[in-house]
Amino acid sequence: MSSVAKGVGKVFKKVGKVAKKVAPYALAAGAVYFTAGAALGVTAAGGWGAVAGSLSSSLGLSPGLTAVVTGAVTQAGYGAAIGAAGAAITGGDIGQGALYGAAAGAVTGGISGAAGIGTDPLGSGTGVTGGNAAPAAPGPTGVANLQPPAGAATAPGSAASYVTGGNAPAAARGGGGLLGPGGWLERNQTLVGETVKGIGGGLLQGLSAQDEAKALENRDRRRAGNYASGGGLLDRAAVVNGARPGAAHPTVEEKYAPSHGYRIEYRYNAETDQVDRVRVA
């Protein structure tokens, strides 16, 4: 069993608290449904509309599982309810429309979605604007568009061509969407500074990136303070841990000719953001 199906029985400690929750049976149904879709390889080339009616024969599913899968398909709005109209809108391929969001509204009953208006929710606001989109057209807000992967974007008759009307250049697809070159990531590097860079380098390393960003922020603040008047690292008053408060520098004897067996050094203490006067043997 794949871990997706096994995941139904797993209980994790939640990170946050949520009010609305997917019902337990919906989680199970979703796992079965997801597994069936992956097993059948349902993509833009096929779609649920083509395979959901023949689950028993194609996958040898039992009646119970067939009920779950078809129930989920229907519940999701990909079932008979959309009928020929939905298939027509999505080019005869329901799954295709659902996949790339442009016609998702149509699939789920909202005809407005058929215009193919899309906005990368994490993009700069320039999104897919449908089949007649001008390359530089600013994307109006609208149905979020799950952009296809870069490979699919160039395939003739692919969903990407569907989304953009087949002829729109990459720029018209919101600059590469989520996954492609010039996509969301590239367009949003500065949104949250180091955090997003951390995401780009591997989101699961984001925590360390955050830590790094925090450290850099602290460093910059310290530096700014150092060059500010009336305080900071270069101020004599900053030397507070020395043996002689107020003395920013060691005496010549202390530094070069210690007669007492040690010499004095001043070392920056990053922990306290101050200079410590330390004795060095």
Add this chain to the structure above:
Amino acid sequence: MADMMTDDKPSGLLARAAGQMSGNGPTGGAGPTGGAMAAQGARPMGGTDGGGDTPNVTPEEQHLYDQFVSNAYNLIYSSDGGQAGVRPQVLESLKGNGDPREGLATTAAMIAKRVADSAAESGVKIDGAVMLNAGEEVFNDLADLQKEAGIADLSDEDTEAAWYQALTLYQQTATAEGSLDTQEFAQDMQTMARADQEGRLDEVVPGASQAVERFKSMGGGKGGV
């Protein structure tokens, strides 16, 4: 449908923003579980969501889960320059161009895909069990956000539909790019089918038989799509 559960934990956009400001969730993320938020009691950190379920996963699985959810929150919520809060692009996406159900589905799928892709880019494979559960938490959070932002308060039916749609979007996108092992999932389906025929489907997929009854009671599930 009355199966969508709710708890009485207070929540809200301000609380979420406060969490962002603190930027110190239980896993260090900038999500809605931050310290300030916890201090306000808005969204207590961690826990099992009041369900009383005891975690039954390995520390490694939990760690991945925490990272996945926290990083998803990093995409949803901004902590940039003191302007803490929900990213406006996310809110716009949740509107779904007038179809909030669609908006919820696509936003959830997109964020989950983005996190998963980024993990893959850095050589981290996210276990499917983690994906399913972490994705569910993110989905639920977005549903809450959609409601709290005044975009829509989806019915249980619509929320469930959005859940399946989100799964669809994710699965089909991943399948299209070849990141799912079709053969592995086909074997899983056979395992499930066998278990179903032997009357032990719930052993394999807990709650699946409940789903069967649920859909049958709705008059669907007859393969007539």
